[in-house]
Amino acid sequence: MSAPVGMPKPICLIQNQQGRLSTCPEALEVLQSIRQPVVVVSIVGLYRTGKSYLMNRLAGKRTGFPLGSTVQANTKGIWMWCVPYPNRKDRTLVLLDTEGLGDVEKGNTQNDTWIFALSVLLSSTLVYNSMGTIDQNAMDQLHYVTELTERIKAKASPGDSAGGDLEDSTEYLRFFPSFVWTLRDFTLQLELDGRPITEDEYLENGLKLKKGDTPDVRLFNLPRKCIRFFFPTRKCFIFDRPTSRKNLHRLEQMEESELEPDFVEQADRFCNYIYGTSKEKTLPGGHVVTGHLLAKLVETYVETISSGKVPCLESAVLALAEMENAAAVEEAVACYVKLMGQRLSVPTESVPELLGVHAGCEKEALQVFMARAFKDDGQRFQGKLIKTLHDRKEEFCRRNEQESTKRCQALLATLCVELEEKVRSGVYSRPNGHRQFVDDLKDVEERYHQEPKKGVMAEEALKQFLEGKEAVGKAILQSDTALSEKEKQVEEARAREEAARREQEVQRQRQAELEQKMRDQQRSYEENVQQLKVKMEKDREQLLEEQKKMMDSRLAEQQALLNEGFQKEARQMREEIQLLKEENAKVQESPSLEKVVDGICKIIGAIFSGIMKCAEFSQNLSGSSGQSLSRPQQAPALTYWPCPSPAVANNR
Structure with missing residues (x-):
């Protein structure tokens, strides 16, 4: 689906009323309509620091998110603007402008922390x-990052309502975004030790740790550790003041040519970086998260926070997978x-003709499912899809038979009009009338066989007509x-004998159809296993890529800690790296289909069982109508095994 139109301006996504967060239905509807992958860029920071201007710039607009021109905070809650992604028609850019943190009129730091946490979770x-420089005051203002582990759990643990801790930061890397620090009204020279x-480099220097283990040192290091451990991908931009102080109140109305050239160049660099790297x-x-999935994430997190619980990232993903997999089916x-x-x-001339169409449609439907489903442990939803598609196929088969029967009956009714008239008028009630009746009936049968497009029930309809x-x-x-x-x-x-021959022909046809x-x-099973194998391999490659990025970031951070002389922290990082290596080794093993196809085997096996019962019923029906009719005593054996061994499936 193309990027949403009809969003000339931002709308509120998450309301913040009297310290209580709630979602806005209108904004959720917009997100739910977006089936494209979304790139979500959110901005946080103290109120009255010019956040909205940067977001409008990213949207390619001069106005949109309200800038405000007083000392009061303007944006409340989290506002959303969905715009086409520059030069990428297959993506939608979702901009989230958040309520300014530290508003003295609000006086609720807990509420600010949740706004910050939601920005992290969604972006x-x-x-x-x-504003200004990266100094201790700036770090103190960024205390929200130090509370993330208290507000968010990475993994589900029964009976535990508290968050995680900094030592488990690797788990958060799987969920957390890249980090960009923008410094407004920056006036210093970018120099360090005379160079x-x-x-x-200015950002990384500001994130260096201080040696020691006193309370003051721990307090100094904590926000820096959090940024370094939680956000391994970091970037910094500095901005001059856009215009003179007296013109700031009309920034929205000012042409670009009226702004400071350095600021314009800095803003362009910032936007190009966001577009190019996000x-x-x-x-x-x-x-990959679509707008539809993002809407579900917003609902899940806000409902959890409103209920007084700590959002669990793992639980949210599993709940999302459950809903998304059902929708994928x-x-x-x-x-x-x-x-x-x-x-x-319909009607088709043969069952293979219908099954051929079914095979192509089933393959495409399975591709649709595979593209959307994720974390379908035990292939529970894939098994449901197999069963449902089989049932739909049987419905089409029944409709095909019904249409064929109707067409054949109508044709026979037309062909035997003359014969019926002769019966009513007594033409056959005379010597040698039986021979004439047989000849006329044979003529009807011959003309019936000459008519095309009768469908799969042609022989059955003729048999019933003659009976x-x-x-x-x-x-x-x-x-x-x-x-x-x-x-x-x-x-x-x-x-x-003629009736027996016709019955035998019908039974032969039924057996062939079975x-x-x-x-x-068998083909359906193999198609399901093959597509599952492709998806598993793709998932494995994505996981390996994710693991590699985490490993690289942790190795780089470990080396930085060693260079700075923090041996204890480096040892803790080494333990995380070892766990990542162990996980990586498991992921690198070629995925075995032995366990994952078990659910598919059971579903296919049940379907085969149903078909076999139909075959047995057909055999019994054939043999229970009397030996004198010379009907077949045994149907051809059905020797197909529905589920080849996993080893065979793996090597196919």
Whole structure:
């Protein structure tokens, strides 16, 4: 789906009324309509620091998010603006402008912390905006980052309502965004020890730790550790004042040519960096978040916070997967039904013709499911999809048979009009009338066979039609005075043999159709396993990429700690790195299909069992109507095994 239109201005996503957070239905509807991946950029910082101007700039607009021109905070809650991503039609840029932190009129630091935590949880790039320089005062103002582990749990642990701690920071890396610090009205020269430095070097120097273990030192180091451990991808931008102080109140009305050239160049660099480096919002394992999924995340987190609980990232993802996988099944089934409706013209001439259309539609429906589903442990939802698609296929088969039956019955009714008239007028009630009746009936049968597009029930409909004429034929035969009793017996025997031949042909056709359906289920199983294998491999590659980024960031941080002389922290980092290596080794192992296809085997096996019962019923029906009809005593054996061994599936 293309980026949403009709958003000329931002709307409130999360309301903040009297210290209570709640979602806005209108904004959620906008997000739910976006089926594209979203890049979420949020900005946080103290109130009245110019956050909204940067967000408007990212939206490519001069106005939008209210800038405000007084000492009072303007934005309340979290406001959202969805705009087309520059030069990327397949992505939507979601900008989140947050309520200014530290508003003295609000007097609720806990509320500020939740605003900050939600910005971290929802974004793929987090911009922290502050005034002046990176000094201890700036770090003190960033105390919200030190409370993240108290406000957010990374993994679910029964009976534990508290958050995590800094030593478990690796788990948070799977969820947290990249970090950009923007410094407004920066007036210093970028120099260190007499040499020029970059903005990023200035940031890293400001994040250096102080040696010692006193309370003051721990307090000094804590926010710096949090930023370094939680946000390994960091960037810094400095901005001159955009215009003179007396013109700041009309910043929205000012043309770009009226602004300070250095500020314009700095703002352009900032926007280009955000556009060029910001990634799609993803969940652990690399699953890309669409607008629809983002709406679910917003609802989940806000409801949890409003209930007084600590949001658990792992639990939120699992709950999201449950909802999304159920929706993936519905979407895949809808896709299948739509494609079958477009491609299938009933009645088909044969069952393989219908099954061929079904196979193509099932494959595409399965691709739709695989693209959307994630964390489908035990293939529970994939198994549900298999069963549902089988049921839908059987519905199409029944409709195909019904349409064929209706067409055949209508055709036979038309072809036998003359024969019916002769019966009513007594044309056959005379000597040799039976022979004429048989010849006329044969003529109807021959003309019936010559008609095309009768469908799969052609033989069955003809058999039932001829069976309906048996009583008339017997009456005509018995009243035919030109035939001796012996000749009548011969005619009756011939009629029974002909009926037996037709029954045998119908049973042969039914048996062939059952075998074709068995082969189709085998094909379906193999298609499901193959697509699952491809998805598992893709998921494994994404996880390995995620693990590599985490490993690289931790190794870099460990080296930085060693260079700064922090041996204890470096040892703790080494322990995290070792755990990552162990996880990486498990992920690098080629995924075995032995366990994951078990659910598929059970579903396919149940379907095969149903088909086999149909085959057995058909055999019993064939053999229970009397030996004198010379019908087949045993149907051809069905030897297909629905689930090849995992080893075979793995090597296919």
